[in-house]
Amino acid sequence: MKENIKKIVDESGIVVENNTTHHKDVGLSGVEYLPLKAAMKKYPQYKEKLWGLVDKDKNGITKEVFAEGDVNGIFILAKKGSVNIVPLKTCFLINKNDLDQKLHNLFVVEEGAELHIVTGCAVESTSKKNFHKAVTEMYVEKGAKLTYTMIHDWNKDTEVLPVTAIKQEEDSLYMSNYITFEAVKNMKSCPTVYVGKNATCYMNSVIFAPKGAFYDVGSKVILEGDGASADIISRNVTAGGSIIMPAIIDARAKKNRGHIECSALMLEENSMLDASPQLKTVAPDAELTHEAAIGKISQDELNYLMSRGLTEEDAKNIIIRGFLNIEIDGLPESISQQIKKATELVDERGF
């Protein structure tokens, strides 16, 4: 197991290993986290939230997870008014072959609570022919704040097919940080976020696709409350892999604001990039903007760094790391450092 993932497993409050869920107390106040099955026995009132945001007939994955019935997964509850700056670490781990991992996760951040979750999803590099199919539903209640940082470590023989939906109530904040620098056979993810009145949503993704990796990773944000806003930022680098980055902001209320930024660098031939930012609205006062840029490393920047004596390889590495280094405000320092560390290691992963 790679060091960064082992660290997350060791420090995690809750870990799903193949089809078994382990959890231990890591000392967060006002936060409860349990295997889903145990949680639904303890808190039956939350049962109605399952399949409340995701339609069980949405696609083949949701149908499979629903058909499975009593599936594994994790339940996280941040109780009303609880504030934790120390993140809750979770991990979804596969370390065997031919696993068809089906999960259902439910996160509830109650009114005025603040919770930061860091998830490391990982597959042992020698594991083969695995599937990760997870339905995740998140409820961020009035005035609550949830940041969800995912640092993935899949392998080239794994298919990752999550279905995620998030409901934000009035004045809440939801931030997703999706970071992956590894090969994956097929990764398809497009969470849907419903953003309530004066609520704010940030969807950040940073992807490095080595040879053979296929990523179809985007976001769909529906601004359904007056004054709701969203920013989707996507930075991608491919070195022989494919990246599709759909991004949709659909403004349906008054005074909505949205911005999409998709940019990508292509380092090698036999790569594919597809950026498709989409803005939709029926509201005359919506402010929606997007920018998308796809290209190779700027020769001007490369020459400039080399003119100070850096080799071409060092200059390229610096530019790529800089490109992937997105400034994320509002995260606890420990998570920012973890993201930075993962980004600094990116050149060891195949370019």
Next chain:
Amino acid sequence: MLEIKDLVVSIVGKVIINGISLSIPEGETHVMFGPNGCGKSSLMMTILGYPQYKVESGQIIFKGQDITNIPIDERARAGIGVMFQHPPAIKGVNLKSFLKKINSDNYEAHKNYIEKLHLEELVGRDINDGFSGGERKRSELLQLMIQLPDFIMFDEPESGVDIENMKIVGAVARSLVKEGHLKKRKRSSLIITHTGYILDYLSADKGYMMLDGKLVCKGNPQDMFKMIQKSGFKACAECKV
């Protein structure tokens, strides 16, 4: 230190440097005058080794070594440096980390120049991103202070710089070229200038006039500059004053 022999350079098939020869000995500062588009910056980029500038014929000899066909980074490590007129911004890479990457020992030895160049706040920002004209020039000089090249080219060091910044830029450029940090070293430099303000800080030993990719005159830089100020580039080139 630098010798250019019969250099002919083209860019996308068009000749822009047409048979230039010059020699800049160790410890000397030369200055090149000429109107916009005459080929001054192209000559500099060719000396640096920018690949879009194609050497059709001739040679560039630096410290006795033919560098006509070696890549940019090798020329830089051999001791060639430049203060760019329009350096690009590089997002996500802060200036301080880049300075350490250029030369971590020199960074430690000369980090007092961060203060001298009033760059305390800017070293934590992305390279040249949102920098003003003066800030870019000061950032360029700081990088050169860390790189410590033997031969330094200044491309329009006064452009976009206000009077206050000019004093700082001039003083640091002077200490970089004229004093040197390793006393045994005698740096040479080549200045490209329109306004000539830099000559108040860096005295030049020889001047050149470039027109249409050719050196049309050489001589005392102060006299040449006075002539240009009085009667323009063309009159100076033709010595009609």
